[in-house]
Amino acid sequence: MIINTNFRLSGLASxxxxxxxxxxxxxxxxxxxxxxxxxKQLTLWRQEAYREITNTLRAFREKFFDITKRSTYxxxxxxxxxxxxxxxxxxxxxxxxxxMAEVGSHTVKVLQLAxxxxxxxxxxxxxxxxxxxxxxxxxxxxxxxxxxxxxxxIELADYDNLADLIGDPDNGLQKLLNDAFGEGKxxxxxxxxxxxxxxxxxxxxxxxxxxxxxxxxxxxLGISNGASNRISTNATLIALKDQLAQTLVFDGNGxxxxxxxxxxxxxxxxxxxxxxxxxxxxxxxxNVLIRYDEVTDTFTLTAKQTGAGDNIxxxxxxxxxxxxxxxxGVTSEGVDAIVEIDNVTITRSSNTFVVNGIEYTLRKxxxxxxxxxxxxxxxxxxxxxxxxxxxxxxxxxxxDMINTKLSEEYDREYLPLTKEQREAMTDREIELWEKRxxxxxxxxxxxxxxxxxxxxxxxxxxxxxxxxxxxxxxITSKSYHDKGKLYIDExxxxxxxxxxxxxxxxxxxxxSESVPHYTRTLTAEERSVRYKxxxxxxxxxDIIEDNISTLRDNNGRKGILLEKAGxxxxxxxxxxxxxxxxNTYDKKINELTRKLxxxxxxxxxxxxxxxxxxxxxxxxxxxxxxxxxxxx
Numbered sequence: 001m002i003i004n005t006n007f008r009l010s011g012l013a014s015x016x017x018x019x020x021x022x023x024x025x026x027x028x029x030x031x032x033x034x035x036x037x038x039x040k041q042l043t044l045w046r047q048e049a050y051r052e053i054t055n056t057l058r059a060f061r062e063k064f065f066d067i068t069k070r071s072t073y074x075x076x077x078x079x080x081x082x083x084x085x086x087x088x089x090x091x092x093x094x095x096x097x098x099x100m101a102e103v104g105s106h107t108v109k110v111l112q113l114a115x116x117x118x119x120x121x122x123x124x125x126x127x128x129x130x131x132x133x134x135x136x137x138x139x140x141x142x143x144x145x146x147x148x149x150x151x152x153x154i155e156l157a158d159y160d161n162l163a164d165l166i167g168d169p170d171n172g173l174q175k176l177l178n179d180a181f182g183e184g185k186x187x188x189x190x191x192x193x194x195x196x197x198x199x200x201x202x203x204x205x206x207x208x209x210x211x212x213x214x215x216x217x218x219x220x221l222g223i224s225n226g227a228s229n230r231i232s233t234n235a236t237l238i239a240l241k242d243q244l245a246q247t248l249v250f251d252g253n254g255x256x257x258x259x260x261x262x263x264x265x266x267x268x269x270x271x272x273x274x275x276x277x278x279x280x281x282x283x284x285x286x287n288v289l290i291r292y293d294e295v296t297d298t299f300t301l302t303a304k305q306t307g308a309g310d311n312i313x314x315x316x317x318x319x320x321x322x323x324x325x326x327x328x329g330v331t332s333e334g335v336d337a338i339v340e341i342d343n344v345t346i347t348r349s350s351n352t353f354v355v356n357g358i359e360y361t362l363r364k365x366x367x368x369x370x371x372x373x374x375x376x377x378x379x380x381x382x383x384x385x386x387x388x389x390x391x392x393x394x395x396x397x398x399x400d401m402i403n404t405k406l407s408e409e410y411d412r413e414y415l416p417l418t419k420e421q422r423e424a425m426t427d428r429e430i431e432l433w434e435k436r437x438x439x440x441x442x443x444x445x446x447x448x449x450x451x452x453x454x455x456x457x458x459x460x461x462x463x464x465x466x467x468x469x470x471x472x473x474x475i476t477s478k479s480y481h482d483k484g485k486l487y488i489d490e491x492x493x494x495x496x497x498x499x500x501x502x503x504x505x506x507x508x509x510x511x512s513e514s515v516p517h518y519t520r521t522l523t524a525e526e527r528s529v530r531y532k533x534x535x536x537x538x539x540x541x542d543i544i545e546d547n548i549s550t551l552r553d554n555n556g557r558k559g560i561l562l563e564k565a566g567x568x569x570x571x572x573x574x575x576x577x578x579x580x581x582x583n584t585y586d587k588k589i590n591e592l593t594r595k596l597x598x599x600x601x602x603x604x605x606x607x608x609x610x611x612x613x614x615x616x617x618x619x620x621x622x623x624x625x626x627x628x629x630x631x632x
Contacts, residue, residue: 018607029599033592034418040585041416046441047578049405050565053448057544057561060398064391065541072390074537079387080497080505082380085358089373092364093339097377100357106342109372110362114306114337114351119314121298121326126231127245129197129208131222133162142211143218145177145186148204152180156217162190195221198229204295205230230294233277237321238269248324256319260286260301264317276321288312299325307336307349337362340372384497384504389488391537392475396485399455402448403483410440447560451547456484458539464532466510468496468503510535518542520553 064074073079076099083097093108138156145154157171166174166188173195174188184201199206207228211217218225231243237256241248250256254269263285267276273292280290287304303311312330316322337348339362341355351362358377366372414437422430442448459470470476474492477485497504512533515526518541522530531539549559550570557563558572566572566579573579 018604018611021607025603029596033589033596036585036589036592037418038416040582040589042437042441043578043581043585045416045438047565047576047582049438049442050447050561050578051567053402053405053442054548054559054561054565054567056398056401057451057548060394061541061544061548063394065537065544074387074391075509075511075541077505077509080384080508081501082383083377084380086376086378087373088375090363092362092366092373093375094361094363095375095377096359098354098357098359101377102357103377103379105374105376106358107340107372108360108375109340109370110337110364110366111340111345112335112338113362113365114349115332115334116306117303117310117312117330117334118332119301119312119327119329120331121300122328122331123326124245124297125292125299125325126229126297127243128191129206129223129227129229130191130194131227132194133165133221135216135220136161136165138165138217138220140213141217141220142213143221144209144211145180146205146207146209147181147185147199150181151209153211154180162193162195165195166190195223204297230297231273231292233274233292234272236270236272237267237276240273241269244324246320246324246326249320251318256321257317258319258322259313259315259317260288261311261313266318267321299327301327303334305334305349306351307334309334309349379498379501381494381497385490385493388475388493388508389490392486392488399452399484402452405442406444406448406452408440408443410443411436414439447547447564451543452484454543455540458531458543459486459536463507463510463535466503466506466535468500468507470507470536472496473504473507506535508535508537511538518545520545520549520551523554 063069063072067073067075078099081097081099081101083101083103085095085097087094092110095108136159139158141156142153143156144151154173154176156173156176157168159165159168159172164172166172169175172188177186177188178184181203185199185203186206187198187200189196189198197206197208205228207226207230208218208223210225215225231240235243237248237250238254241250248256250269255266256269257264257266259265260280260283263283265276265279265283265286267279277290277292280286280288289302289304291300291302292298293300301312301314305311311334314322314327314329322328337351337353339346339348339360341360346355353360358375360375414433416437417425417430417433425433462469470486473496474489475486476489478487510533512530514533515522515530518530530542534542545559547560548562548567550562550567550572552558558570561567562570562572562576564577566574566576
């Protein structure tokens with residue numbers, strides 16, 4: 001881009017408006033530049049329109065042909081063979097039908113549920129609250145006691161000894177705590193000559209803090225502020241070392257190491273208990289879950305794999321982490337599920353399993369004298385109809401969009417606005433003008449016409465080995481004027497799904513046996529064979545891929561639309577047919593701008609010379625006038 005920064009004072013001698021005259025002359029000279037800029041803008045808008053089509057096709061493909069979108073994926077047997085499973089006793093057993101199921105009824109009696117191996121702490125994991133009493137004259141002092149989230153302040157008194165401190169019938173600690181929280185919840189006793197507080201009677205977490213009257217009360221009892229009878233999972237291992245009932249031991253480097261089901265874990269003394277538990281739970285190799293129960297103060301290690309078998313195997317390598325939390329071995333062995341289906345006894349390691357295409361989930365054991373439950377499978381015609389209706393609705397929207405682009409009238413009078421035109425218009429006027437200017441840019445476009453034509457033919461042409469068509473199951477186009485839109489005769493479609501479910505499924509999603517997978521490197525012969533053998537949805541998926549694929553074919557070309565207009569996030573964003581056209585316009589615009597700059601400079605030079613001549617002529621006229629005046 002060339003920018004003229006010259007500062008001129010012109011027309012001073014001649015009185016001519018040189019600036020305006022040059023501007024008027026250059027306005028004519030700039031007409032070819034304006035046309036180039038408008039052509040570039042039209043190309044940019046055309047590129048934008050193509051990319052809109054590409055993104056619409058991409059969204060259509062991802063909705064119906066992307067296996068990760070399970071709820072709308074159309075290329076699965078489960079989409080077309082859907083069953084409703086009705087159980088006479090959902091609290092005992094539920095079921096669902098896969099694509100391999102058949103309509104019918106089955107009797108089910110649950111004899112035993114599958115359970116998992118478990119390893120539970122052999123004792124409470126946390127130490128009780130203990131303290132070596134240093135002072136018995138405690139009158140006027142207090143402590144805060146929190147029991148399962150309820151906190152109360154206890155006013156202490158003077159005592160003679162430890163027994164008096166605990167059991168004084170009027171002001172003993174046991175009496176004070178009973179009055180505050182009720183009897184049998186907090187037990188005050190002696191252990192190795194020290195004061196000890198534990199919980200019972202359904203109470204769990206006990207915690208002691210400084211009272212509002214100072215720190216001396218709790219300190220005199222020999223108990224630290226915040227002391228609790230339950231460990232915190234947020235604490236580090238080094239902090240838990242002396243809080244666990246069994247002292248935690250580290251190796252020489254301050255680490256602990258252990259193995260669960262051949263998975264070795266190593267943690268440092270600075271790791272928190274919660275992070276250690278998360279690492280164990282997230283390990284696919286260990287395949288177990290570890291939980292801490294604050295109520296029972298125990299750890300439980302449970303195998304994720306249910307059923308009989310050696311599903312929990314543990315060993316300590318360095319330190320004693322597992323034994324310190326009370327896990328020393330399996331405390332209850334897992335068992336298999338046992339169930340009678342149609343009077344045949346079946347054993348499975350899981351409570352959820354598939355038999356003859358039916359997925360059963362066992363939930364509760366039947367009584368010995370029970371006859372069990374009946375599972376009835378019925379064809380879910382509504383689900384299949386709704387899937388097809390959803391597809392047809394979205395397909396018609398896609399066809400409408402492309403047909404609109406193809407049929408829009410292009411008005412040549414609405415060209416892209418110049419800078420001067422935009423400055424003279426309001427934002428709303430600019431918006432309406434550009435909307436009109438963008439209309440019809442893809443009118444009769446051959447790429448879009450081929451996409452529509454390919455999709456129509458894909459839905460019409462017969463499929464090898466399939467004896468039905470869209471029309472025979474009630475899906476048709478009404479007239480030529482519909483331009484490929486589809487309409488559904490729902491009654492006819494329902495009857496086809498009921499009477500010929502396998503044929504309906506194959507019509508839509510049959511996969512070629514000869515060429516089962518789409519690739520960009522298929523030969524013309526392979527593509528032809530695949531096309532003839534593929535179901536309708538498979539054909540449409542291939543057509544969309546041909547146009548929007550980011551992979552290259554044998555000729556090194558990507559999808560047709562990408563080669564034409566590119567797409568953001570791909571190399572074609574900066575290397576496509578239209579992008580190269582835009583670059584060509586940029587070069588022409590830059591070259592013409594350079595020439596116009598030179599032209600403008602020449603005009604100013606010519607006018608400068610004109611002013612010089614006019615100045616000389618004016619001087620001569622003045623001289624002649626003065627000579628003539630002197631002769632009078």
